Amino acid sequence: MKKKILLTSLIVLTIVLIPVILISFAFGISPQYDNSFYGGMAIKYDRLKNTSGRKVVVIGGSSLAFGLRSDLLEEELDMPVVNFGLYANLGTKYMLDIAKDFIGKDDIVIVAPEQNSQALSLYFNAEAVWYSVDGKYEILKKIDRDNYADMLGKFLTFTSSKYGYWQNNNKPDPEGVYNAKSFNKFGDIIYERPYNSMKDGFDNSTPISFDKSLINNEFIDYLNSYANAVAKSGAKTFYAFSPMNVKALSGDSNQDKILEYYDYLRDKLNITVIGNPLTHLLDSDWFYDSNFHLNDAGSVYYTALLAQEIKAELNMFTPIKINTPTKPQTPSNVGVSGSVSADLEEAAKIFNLSGVDIVSSDGEVVFKGEWTIDGLTEYGKTLKEIVIPDTLAGLPVTTIANDAFANNSTITKLTLGKNIAVVGENVFNGCSALEGVYVMSLDPGSFHVSSNILQGADNCYIYVPKEAYTAYKFDYFWTFVDTARALRTY
Numbered sequence: 331m332k333k334k335i336l337l338t339s340l341i342v343l344t345i346v347l348i349p350v351i352l353i354s355f356a357f358g359i360s361p362q363y364d365n366s367f368y369g370g371m372a373i374k375y376d377r378l379k380n381t382s383g384r385k386v387v388v389i390g391g392s393s394l395a396f397g398l399r400s401d402l403l404e405e406e407l408d409m410p411v412v413n414f415g416l417y418a419n420l421g422t423k424y425m426l427d428i429a430k431d432f433i434g435k436d437d438i439v440i441v442a443p444e445q446n447s448q449a450l451s452l453y454f455n456a457e458a459v460w461y462s463v464d465g466k467y468e469i470l471k472k473i474d475r476d477n478y479a480d481m482l483g484k485f486l487t488f489t490s491s492k493y494g495y496w497q498n499n500n501k502p503d504p505e506g507v508y509n510a511k512s513f514n515k516f517g518d519i520i521y522e523r524p525y526n527s528m529k530d531g532f533d534n535s536t537p538i539s540f541d542k543s544l545i546n547n548e549f550i551d552y553l554n555s556y557a558n559a560v561a562k563s564g565a566k567t568f569y570a571f572s573p574m575n576v577k578a579l580s581g582d583s584n585q586d587k588i589l590e591y592y593d594y595l596r597d598k599l600n601i602t603v604i605g606n607p608l609t610h611l612l613d614s615d616w617f618y619d620s621n622f623h624l625n626d627a628g629s630v631y632y633t634a635l636l637a638q639e640i641k642a643e644l645n646m647f648t649p650i651k652i653n654t655p656t657k658p659q660t661p662s663n664v665g666v667s668g669s670v671s672a673d674l675e676e677a678a679k680i681f682n683l684s685g686v687d688i689v690s691s692d693g694e695v696v697f698k699g700e701w702t703i704d705g706l707t708e709y710g711k712t713l714k715e716i717v718i719p720d721t722l723a724g725l726p727v728t729t730i731a732n733d734a735f736a737n738n739s740t741i742t743k744l745t746l747g748k749n750i751a752v753v754g755e756n757v758f759n760g761c762s763a764l765e766g767v768y769v770m771s772l773d774p775g776s777f778h779v780s781s782n783i784l785q786g787a788d789n790c791y792i793y794v795p796k797e798a799y800t801a802y803k804f805d806y807f808w809t810f811v812d813t814a815r816a817l818r819t820y
Contacts, residue, residue, distance in 0.1 A: 359493065363804075368464070370517065374517040378429060385410040386440065387433060389425050389441050390572060392416060396622070437566075445538050451546050452552060518629075531577050547598075568602050568643060683703065701722050703734050711740060716741060734757050736757065737760035743768065746767065
């Protein structure tokens with residue numbers, strides 16, 4: 331009997347201690363994600379919390395982090411500006427929810443989400459939210475109760491991940507623009523971004539559509555309720571458009587369809603829609619590394635555009651003081667890396683190939699050519715393992731076309747060469763035997779990965795170099811992939 335009581339007591343004690351230990355790990359050890367892009371949340375939250383009096387709060391995703399010059403907008407509107415846009419992977423709702431308590435009398439709220447289904451929904455990524463509050467746990471009090479269950483469900487994942495980084499003293503500290511050090515006191519990205527760095531000037535994995543189904547009714551209802559709630563505090567809400575790369579427009583997004591979407595939005599929202607989506611479709615030379623991220627000059631251009639739209643609604647008729655910047659020239663050259671070359675004749679037995687010269691704006695050929703994998707030959711379709719070389723005949727293999735390997739039931743392993751810059755849509759759809767896609771590059775920014783890259787290949791994982799795993803897991807673009815399920819190391 332005594333042994334039974336002792337055993338029961340130990341079980342009860344263990345049940346009680348486990349959550350205590352987990353909570354101690356989560357909140358007791360030093361922040362591990364504060365150097366990552368998520369670390370920008372603390373800067374933005376403090377800016378909003380500590381800005382008193384009448385102000386402009388611009389809420390959205392990373393298009394605002396990359397696209398807004400708050401200092402210039404402050405000069406135009408003669409009131410403080412809070413850039414409250416961080417990351418679409420967190421969810422627009424999360425950003426709106428945690429800002430609500432700090433919006434007061436006479437404030438101007440600009441809601442400017444990106445033009446994609448994730449940003450235009452009630453999407454909420456609890457794991458990403460945990461990363462964003464690491465070391466700034468007072469934000470947890472601002473989260474909507476409807477999302478508590480999601481937060482609880484990802485608490486163990488967050489805690490174990492955080493403890494692992496702390497124990498191994500290797501907290502995420504990404505190089506380049508996606509480090510928290512890239513933000514200034516306003517919450518704007520100040521990392522130097524001189525020109526468009528995307529192949530062909532746009533990211534083909536995130537086409538921009540204006541289909542009315544893109545924005546769901548629940549999100550529209552939420553925005554209307556939100557605007558009503560902050561109106562009771564004396565604030566006014568406007569809806570604005572993010573900057574959008576005109577090259578990324580989907581094939582069915584003609585002017586009539588865009589204006590039809592515009593009318594639909596104005597009809598459904600009980601708040602004023604400022605500006606026009608057509609004027610926010612900007613030339614690709616204004617962008618940096620995504621279809622919504624602007625370069626240095628682009629951020630000035632967009633800020634001037636937004637300032638003009640806001641001033642018109644506020645009946646401020648003074649001329650815009652922001653000087654229109656010169657549009658930067660986008661380099662046309664593509665670099666060659668790696669050493670895995672292949673004979674063109676041998677490669678042509680496996681791949682259907684096409685090549686193209688790269689020509690500068692003045693007509694000069696600045697690069698001799700590059701290769702695209704359009705698909706597999708009949709022989710290639712019989713192979714279980716395929717390696718895409720870095721170069722063919724000394725020229726880089728840069729692109730995998732849409733549907734290139736689709737519906738192949740034979741291939742089990744695919745290795746991507748280091749020069750791959752574009753992976754098209756539905757590349758692996760229907761590849762039922764595919765088990766692994768191996769990425770050779772140590773740089774997660776070497777190509778933009780689509781969030782649905784493994785659609786139709788349910789048994790497949792993406793393998794990256796072990797030493798680069800953290801870089802991939804916390805890369806801005808790769809976090810849109812379900813890395814918890816899909817990402818492995820070799």
